[in-house]
Amino acid sequence: MSAIIEIKKLTKQYADGYRALDDISVQINEGEIISLLGPNGAGKTTLISIICGLTTLTNGSVTIAGFDVVRDYRKTRSLIGLVPQEMTLEPFETVLGTVNLSRGLFGKKQDRAHIENILRQLSLWDRRNTQIRELSGGMKRRVLIAKALSHEPKILFLDEPTAGVDVDMRRDTWTVIKDLKRRGVTIVLTTHYIEEAEEIADRVAVINGGKIILIEEKNELMKRLGTKQLCVELEKPMTDIPKSLIRFDIQIENSGSRLLYRYDASMKSTDVHSVLAALATENIVIKDLQTYESSLEDIFVDLVAKEKN
Ligand SMILES: Nc1ncnc2c1ncn2[C@@H]1O[C@H](COP(=O)(O)OP(=O)(O)O)[C@@H](O)[C@H]1O
Ligand SMILES: [Mg+2]
Numbered sequence: 001m002s003a004i005i006e007i008k009k010l011t012k013q014y015a016d017g018y019r020a021l022d023d024i025s026v027q028i029n030e031g032e033i034i035s036l037l038g039p040n041g042a043g044k045t046t047l048i049s050i051i052c053g054l055t056t057l058t059n060g061s062v063t064i065a066g067f068d069v070v071r072d073y074r075k076t077r078s079l080i081g082l083v084p085q086e087m088t089l090e091p092f093e094t095v096l097g098t099v100n101l102s103r104g105l106f107g108k109k110q111d112r113a114h115i116e117n118i119l120r121q122l123s124l125w126d127r128r129n130t131q132i133r134e135l136s137g138g139m140k141r142r143v144l145i146a147k148a149l150s151h152e153p154k155i156l157f158l159d160e161p162t163a164g165v166d167v168d169m170r171r172d173t174w175t176v177i178k179d180l181k182r183r184g185v186t187i188v189l190t191t192h193y194i195e196e197a198e199e200i201a202d203r204v205a206v207i208n209g210g211k212i213i214l215i216e217e218k219n220e221l222m223k224r225l226g227t228k229q230l231c232v233e234l235e236k237p238m239t240d241i242p243k244s245l246i247r248f249d250i251q252i253e254n255s256g257s258r259l260l261y262r263y264d265a266s267m268k269s270t271d272v273h274s275v276l277a278a279l280a281t282e283n284i285v286i287k288d289l290q291t292y293e294s295s296l297e298d299i300f301v302d303l304v305a306k307e308k309n
Contacts, residue, residue, distance in 0.1 A: 001031075001032070002029065002030050003030070004154065005026075005028035006063045007027070007028075007051070008062075009060040010057060010060035010062060011060055020043045022210040024060070024207075026212060029186070031186055032181075032186060033177065033178075033181050033189070034187070034188050034202065035191055035200070035204050036048075036205050040192060042207045043209075043210040045159055045190065048082070048188070048190060051069060051080070051188075052157060053076065053077050063076075064076040067079075078106055078153070080153050080154075080156075081149050081150075081155070081157070082157045083144045083159065083161060089140060090132060091132050091133035092132070092133065093131065093132055094130060094131055095119065095124055095132065095135070095143055096115070096119070098132060100150070102150040106151035108150075108151045115146075118150065121176065122146050122176060124143065137165060137169075138165055138166070138169035141169070145161075149180075154184075155188065157187075160190055160191060161173050170196070178200060194297040195295070197218065197296060198218065198295060198296040201218050202218060203215065203216065204296070206304075208304055213303065222265060222294075223266045224266065225302070226294045226299055227293075227294050228265050229260060229262050229292040229293075230272055230290075231289070231290045232289055233286070233288040234257050234285065235287045236285065238259075239252075239256055242278075244278050245282070248261055248274075249262055250275070261275050
């Protein structure tokens, strides 16, 4: 996998002295979906703004396909599409006009087929002659995506793409993002909405207080830090855990009518099997069984809580 964005020892100090980014080094690979995950104020928008050349950096460097975002600004900007966090659309312009204009701003020749293709993909083609002010919030957001794709960028940045949108629109946006990836676009998205990262990211970078505190393949992360729980409802309540079961990390709950067994998500199912086998040996009758798996959200809350201590 080759890196398309290289961020080295990046620091950002705002004019008021606030250090929003503190010595960040990250490589973003061509063709991946990477999610920058972090609470409000973590520095996500600042990081994206620097990569996109909208904010100056204080120290360090960022290159895109080998071009420096400060020195080769025009070149790097042409490789990037940005869907900003804030709505930035002209209310009286039409959908088609908005998207065509955006392409023009990058000095690219008109390309009707390309623009039609984008608008169709985003289910906006039928609304191409509608004024922006007449569109729903969800559609406006799709216009922002179409705008960002108008000049055929290799990398698409989405800053909080589904903040404040309804569930259907959120799912639609995820489908659009996955489609773009399939067509080779590298995608960087920020979110404080963890389910979003869990749903679509290949890799997750957790950013907190201007530092990257973790960066890892999502599936690896969930295996490494995730836990599972086996919950056993018993026919007859038990007061003490039988000797043969003490070696497992089992707790009694609900006045003895429920057993809870916690284990790492990376463990093999044989561990669960051993617990169940031990219960059978003890002639303990099971009424019901459930398993739970921790979500990326649980893992994330734990991580940030640990940072604070
Ligand atoms: N123009 C600015 N001047 C001073 N501080 C800023 C400015 N923009 C953002 N910040 C501060 O930098 C920190 C990171 O902000 P931001 O990058 O917007 O975080 P996020 O997008 O993760 O919510 C916040 O504490 C914010 O208040
Ligand atoms: Mg932000």
